[in-house]
Amino acid sequence: MRVEIIETSSLGDRSYVVFDGGTAVVIDPQRDIDRVIERVADLGARITHVLETHLHNDYVTGGLELSRTAGAEYVVPAGDEIGYPARRITDGEVVDGGTFTLRAVHTPGHTREHVSYVLHDASGEPAGVFTGGSMLYDSTGRTDLLGEEDTRELTTAQYHSVRRLADELPADTEVYPTHGFGSFCAASATGRDSSTVGEQRESNPALTQDEKTFVDDLLDNLSDYPAYYEHMGVINRNGPAAVDLSAPTLVDPAELRRRIEAGEWVVDLRKRTAFAAGHLSGSYGFELSDSFVTYLGWLYAWGAPLTLIGDDADQIATARRELTRIGIDDVRGGASGKISTLAGDEGLRSYRVADFAALKAEFGRDDVAVLDVRRSDEFEQGHVANAVNIVVHELADRVDELPEAQIWVHCASGYRASVAASILDRHGREVVLIDDSYGTAEELGLTGST
Known part of the structure; x- marks a missing residue:
């Protein structure tokens, strides 16, 4: 028996294939199921079950289409109403993979219906646990996706869910989370690539802090999450359409x-x-x-x-x-x-790209303004002196708040700033993209109070 990892680094998520003896069970597949189908075919296996740990908020599931394509049983946690047939699994129920089994453990917190799946080998011993958005590496799934009124209750539930897993499973049990590799579904960023229950007992805040401290810290540190999340739950609840990866029509x-x-x-x-x-x-x-x-x-x-x-x-x-x-x-x-x-007969637009050293040479001029498009919590931890902070996802609606000046825009590494620069250019503003690491601004002494 082995566990295959299918990485989706752009969303900070992982899907999994458990394989043994020609049988494969898939957990939390992404929508582009061709990757899963190819991996299982390479293993010479047949997919018998497709499992969801929860109705996802950061991506459209491929579970429904994969189960139909493979003729596999689709397993979804009981709770929310869904618009398609599936086996609704509850705490303690078992999925039989032949030489291995997966036991559902209700682990509410990230969502109400959330379950984790404990992988038992042929001897019946726990070998791993698929934790979805519950126990992550040195973190947990965020708890505010169902609305502000439910967040504190779900945060408390998350604390107890992670502790239940740690209490019930041996220290050498491998932990296989879906989120936590850059996904905004994680309560905080994590750096591990693998972990065990025993390691998490020493490093996970839900297992090292008391309940009040954990709840207060998690609530105090929740940052904004992408606006498209509000659409994912609806799509996954109703049932996603089959994926279309065909080439778009050519445009002249x-x-x-x-x-x-x-x-x-x-x-x-x-x-x-x-x-x-x-x-x-x-x-x-x-x-x-x-x-x-x-x-x-x-x-x-x-x-x-x-x-x-x-x-x-x-x-x-x-x-x-x-x-x-x-x-x-x-x-x-x-x-x-x-x-x-x-561009055809139209001329191209352009703007300058510079670094923080170039900004230092221009610093203090009345006709130069610095725009920081990082999150507010990043800005509060340190920022370029006299910079204006407008997070990138709010910029298009707040361009008029910027002074009539040459706008030097930066973020932590350059990506968000590049998006912001294109928005400012689209609005006809004179912009300079700072394509540089924020750490350089600190080294050059550009940071200070506003």
Whole structure:
């Protein structure tokens, strides 16, 4: 028996395949199920069951489609009403994988219905536990996704759920969480790549703190989560449509310009420095990286038509796959090649890219303003002197709050700042993108009180 990990680094999540003797059970699959199908085929196995730990808030599940495609039993925690047939599992029930079993343990906190699955080997001994958004590596799943009125109650439930797992399972039990690798579903960032129950007893706040301290600390440190989360639960509850990964329709320069002028979302996937050097007026710059889907999903006007610009067809195909994972299916076209060609008769726009050393040379000028688009908690921990803080997902609605000056925009590493720079450029503001690490600003002595 072994556990295969299917990583989705762009969303900070993992899916799992438990395999033994030609039988495979899949836990928390992402929507692009071809990855799972290929992995199981390589193992020479057949999927008998597809399990969900909870109705997900950070991605559209592939569980329903995978279960139908594979002819497998679909297992979903009892609780919320769902719009499709599935086995509704409750605490203590067992899924039989042949030479192994998975026992459901009700672990509310991340959601009310949340369950973890304890993996028992052929001897009946616990070998692992699939914890979804309950016990993460040195953290837990966030508890505020169902609304402010339920958050404290769910935080208390999360504390007891993690302790139940730690109390019931041997120290050498492997922990397999779905979240916690960069997902905003985690209460805090974590750095481990693997862990056991025994290790978590020494490092997880739910196991090292008393209840009041854990609850108060978690509630005090919850940050904003992406706006698209509000759509994920609805889609997963009703039942996602089958995924479509086909290539978007090709769009010519004239049609690109028409779409931009109509106010549609035309998103440029190229590197942020390439976008700054030359881009279509009115387009958005979202460099295709691990941060792409989270921040596009956060800022995107849900349901708006979307057109992608990329270096090549492969880049557009990758972006489309990422977008389907969060339910953005209305990709109405794509265009690739030289950006000057895609601009047609229109001239390209551009703006300067600099670093914090360049900012230091301009520091204190009346016609220069610094915009910090990090989260408010990041800003409070330290910031460039006299900087204005507007988080990137609020910027489009708050551009008028910025002074009439040359705007030097930064974040922690450059990605969020690059998105913000494209928004400011779209609004006709003079912008300089600081493509640099915030730590450099500290080293140069640029930080101080506002």
